Amino acid sequence: MGLFLAQAVFYCLIPPVKVSRLVKQIHFIGWQSLVVILLTGSFTGMVLGLQGFYTLNRFGSEAFLGPMVALSLIKEMGPVITGLMVTGRAGSAVTAEIGIMRISDQIDALTLMGLNPFRYLIVPNLLAALIALPLLTAVFDVVGIMGGYIVGVKLLGVGSGTYFGEMANYVDLSEVAEGLYKSLSFGVIIAWVCCYKGFYTGIHTGFGAEGVSRATTQAVVFSSVLILVWDYFMTSIMF
Amino acid sequence: MHREANRAGAGADGSAIMIRIEDLHRSFDGVPVLKGVSLALEKGELLALIGRSGYGKSVLLKHIAGLLRPDSGRVLIDGEDMAVLRGSRLTKLRERLGFLFQGGALFDSMTVFENVAFPLREKTRMSNEAIRERVMEELSRVGLSGAEEKYPSQISGGMQKRAALARELISEPEIMLFDEPTTGLDPIFGHAILKLIDDLHRRLGFTGILVTHEIHKVFEIVDRVAFLHEGRVQAQGPPDEILASEDALVRQFVRGEIEGPVSVE
Numbered sequence A: 001m002g003l004f005l006a007q008a009v010f011y012c013l014i015p016p017v018k019v020s021r022l023v024k025q026i027h028f029i030g031w032q033s034l035v036v037i038l039l040t041g042s043f044t045g046m047v048l049g050l051q052g053f054y055t056l057n058r059f060g061s062e063a064f065l066g067p068m069v070a071l072s073l074i075k076e077m078g079p080v081i082t083g084l085m086v087t088g089r090a091g092s093a094v095t096a097e098i099g100i101m102r103i104s105d106q107i108d109a110l111t112l113m114g115l116n117p118f119r120y121l122i123v124p125n126l127l128a129a130l131i132a133l134p135l136l137t138a139v140f141d142v143v144g145i146m147g148g149y150i151v152g153v154k155l156l157g158v159g160s161g162t163y164f165g166e167m168a169n170y171v172d173l174s175e176v177a178e179g180l181y182k183s184l185s186f187g188v189i190i191a192w193v194c195c196y197k198g199f200y201t202g203i204h205t206g207f208g209a210e211g212v213s214r215a216t217t218q219a220v221v222f223s224s225v226l227i228l229v230w231d232y233f234m235t236s237i238m239f
Numbered sequence B: 001m002h003r004e005a006n007r008a009g010a011g012a013d014g015s016a017i018m019i020r021i022e023d024l025h026r027s028f029d030g031v032p033v034l035k036g037v038s039l040a041l042e043k044g045e046l047l048a049l050i051g052r053s054g055y056g057k058s059v060l061l062k063h064i065a066g067l068l069r070p071d072s073g074r075v076l077i078d079g080e081d082m083a084v085l086r087g088s089r090l091t092k093l094r095e096r097l098g099f100l101f102q103g104g105a106l107f108d109s110m111t112v113f114e115n116v117a118f119p120l121r122e123k124t125r126m127s128n129e130a131i132r133e134r135v136m137e138e139l140s141r142v143g144l145s146g147a148e149e150k151y152p153s154q155i156s157g158g159m160q161k162r163a164a165l166a167r168e169l170i171s172e173p174e175i176m177l178f179d180e181p182t183t184g185l186d187p188i189f190g191h192a193i194l195k196l197i198d199d200l201h202r203r204l205g206f207t208g209i210l211v212t213h214e215i216h217k218v219f220e221i222v223d224r225v226a227f228l229h230e231g232r233v234q235a236q237g238p239p240d241e242i243l244a245s246e247d248a249l250v251r252q253f254v255r256g257e258i259e260g261p262v263s264v265e
Helices: A002-013 A019-029 A031-058 A062-103 A106-112 A117-155 A160-170 A173-199 A208-238 B002-006 B057-064 B087-094 B112-123 B128-141 B157-169 B187-204 B215-219 B239-243 B248-255
Strands: B017-028 B031-042 B046-050 B072-077 B097-100 B175-179 B207-211 B224-229 B232-237
Touching: A002 A117, A002 A173, A019 A031, A019 A062, A019 A117, A031 A062, A031 A117, A062 A106, A062 A117, A062 A160, A062 A173, A062 A208, A106 A117, A106 B097, A117 A160, A117 A173, A173 A208, B017 B057, B017 B207, B031 B057, B031 B072, B031 B207, B031 B232, B046 B057, B046 B215, B057 B072, B057 B175, B057 B207, B097 B157, B112 B128, B112 B157, B128 B157, B157 B187, B187 B207, B187 B215, B215 B239, B224 B239, B224 B248, B232 B239, B232 B248, B239 B248
Parallel strands: B046 B207, B046 B224, B097 B175, B175 B207
Antiparallel strands: B017 B031, B017 B072, B224 B232
């Protein structure tokens, strides 16, 4: 798997990049994941607002609801949940698509045309995930903060100025950068694992529909676990 | 006549041999599939590769195309060893090759037109107009005019095979490898595909290997037949000679007899 990633990174750095495939994959991984990110982001923010309010209320610190919601989202929940959602929605489809291309000889056909399958299949997915994940994470964070605002300010009575004012006091750029680095690394993990599992469908998972199904399951499980494990190590390094 | 003309050219090493396979061995998970295959094809020759299912015919084709590497032995294409070539030299050699896969291997996210145009778009600097003209000409040649805007899933198996053939032939390969081109087709479509291959071979003069189970129809269009059994070429020769073979194994296979050295149980 390490060699696979090294090859993918190598072809990312050596032009040409297949721009039309890249745009298509940005649309698929990024744009088409937007609805699920809007939904999960807003409800995650709302539940954070609700839980945070009642927890902080015990200590008389409801004023800190804004920073609590924002820091939880920006540093942790935004990148992680976005990564998990994109894995489930787009990563699984990438594995299935490449896996079907493998078992139906389409990848061999590309190779025999003298074309490099990495340039056509892997590089566009890796670059698209690198571009889409931070943007989706930013959307997740913003709608999450607004979800927390609706619950905390509109329903539970925290002052609007307090919610955003304390947020501005406690959230600085280094925390935003932490979330950005995490989302970038999760983009690499998703593209790497999901493309790898698709590319070697048949070799590691058995051929036919069952092989594709097994590869897809393995990709989603492995990618999700790796995101959570890597998240722990990144957090421990960044603190 | 055409076949003699097709073979007239010489390979890069000065000989007329285009494909030479020398003592090829390959195992999968410890199970030997190819156990010393040796075969040579002259330039412009069309060879039928016959044998029982699962006895390594497709594996042999993939070695010739450089998609698989042998455990030992060599595949020489125009004097170049496929197993040792890397990078741009391997790519250049592969560009001289066409491979019709069993399932066609059409890109299912592209229309028939886009599939056939794909090699030209990616490998040449031809204008869109010129590509369109070439693709339409190739589609017409394989009898697919009017199907260019359809996706592979919207056309029949026979049409998919013809579209795949058009995609391979548009780059005018010197070598064509056909992996069971008639499998899954009804007899009419199957016969039409073989006739098409024969016509194209006469016209373009490629060197070809045709893996098939359609013994009698294929024997009418090929120059030579090789019978692969238990990982080795057990017999080879002109179609008439193979049909009249006294070898019990060859005779059983060619006639499709249940009784013989090969047990069907």
